[in-house]
Amino acid sequence: MTVTSGDQPARRIASWLRGRIADGTLAPGERVPSTRSLVREWGVAMATASRAIAMVRDEGLVVTRTGSGTVVRAVPQPSPPRSPGPARRGLTRAGIVAAGIGVADREGLEAVSMRRLSGVLEVAPMSLYHHIAGKDELEFLMLRTVFGANPLPSPAPEGWRRRLETVYRLQWRLYRRHPWLVELLPVSRPPLAPEMMMHSEWTLAALAQLSLSDEERMRAALALPSLVRGHALDVLGETRAERETGLRSEQWWRIVETEAASLVASGRFPELAGIGDAAPERTMGLGGADDVFAHALACYLDGLASRG
Template sequence: MAEHGTPSERIAAELRRRIATGELAPGTRVPSTRRITQEWGVAMATATKVLNRLRDEGLVRAVPGVGTVVAGTPTAGAKAGGTTAAGAHVRVPDREPQRASGAQESATTPVSPGAPGGRRTRTGGERELTRERIVAAALQVADAEGLAALSMRRVATDLGVATMSLYRHVPGKDELLRLMMNVAFGEQPLPERLSPHWREALEEVARLQWRIYRRHPWLASTMSFTRPVLAPDAALHTERSMAALSGVGLSWEEIAQASVALAAFVCGLATHFEREAQAEQNSGLSADEWMDRLDAEDHGRLMADPERFPMFDAMNRGPELDLSLEALYEFGMARMLDGIETMIERRRA
């Protein structure tokens, strides 16, 4: 088959071919964005464009909790969704059946040119649409594919509604992100009572933040400590940290600075969760596999010069080191708490 068109067009054509030939049967999952990036070696944005194209053509649909699946049985005949890689036409399969009369129309879907009027309306779930459903769908996209894949249109597509219907519940993407942040922090609430000792209490808060960022890799990149977003469940973490430091002899400024600095350290390190996930998707290599390849290719040549890099040279000759995100988190958190403890001891003295 001759290579033509953009990468997204070529990949979409191949997936149309698989649907047309039955290789991808109705109801079966199609390759996810992550799988597309691995199989074709393209960026996440390209993979997202492929699935969006197939959704617009009606060939696939999103099923909450399952993923993107083939929407129906492809039928040979007039072209409504595109041309396969082999040149055969694929008719867009019908989507969900019409609801009872009076249901609100959410979108229009192209059908075979022979259909009356050339188009049919597709009723969706606008009547059942809520802010909570929108936020839940947005969280699912961001958790699985990163913030680059998140848009109001994408969320509407996954929910099976018109994009404009989302704006009746959420003013825009900025507000959607704020709501997502608040839900992410609220789904793993702080304990009713923290440890009575300030150090153990701060450690409890920091470890919970680390778990939240690890569960939602996109979250840390949305946080700001100079222009904080009004997310009450996130602000509660700082509130509890400051409460843990009250009464130990620090000024209000020191209490606030210590609490925010510890949260900023956890957040800053956690930004690498999303970066690592993106890097693994783009390269197809885990962090360990990437380091192994680096050692085999460039590391020995660039970093083992004993005259220019004597410390690296000595380190490479010693035992294996643990520089994982988890190890860096444990080390950094302990040293920050050590510093706060030293400050408290000086105030008491």
């Protein structure tokens, strides 16, 4: 994390948290003050409190767990040497990849490392390298495994629109199930994974049924995965925010609702003031992500239909 001069309040809070951890006031396993309480006690913005928590987390002093919030990291105790067991003897490439997917699903891609997986699988770290060259290959195999386990249907559905809906709804479901996937799938420099390349093949075949120039067809073939990936990146950001702050979207909106209402009531934002029952906590965050995606995809396909 890059710390700037504007982060002085966050650094002061982080220093205070370090002191409480060092003197035992906050014991291993104990939950640290929530971002909401830091906002109230220090008189700072939510973003500042979140940065302070992130600082001590990056230093390894605390860990954020889904459902438990942020707690002081326990000091690991040395364990006695283990004799080779079934997990060690039965180590396989597929097992390592499955373990990586499990860690990424629970804690994000940033938590995946060869050392971490060696602990999960109860093997020596170097033993993993007999099966996988390193983290880059591991991530590539994780990607291929997820898409390989969720292939496009055969035979393909009839009609260009149904085929495109099939491709991009499948991508969306996989992003929702495995949010970390979005970090491994840049649109401009995609990994050469056959399972993913088939999605591009279907897309181009579907677009060939429309009256598009070659240039328009290629643009649409890039715009569609970009549309899905853009929404998936927002989901990833929200997932990380929930993990780091312990606050779901609707809880965060309740915290900022007074400030938001004041801004809206200023008269500068008449359209925002007029949204009525479409409250942010019901239309934003993870709860509303599926509806937003479905709306965006339908509008884009409607636009293609008007040109075809």
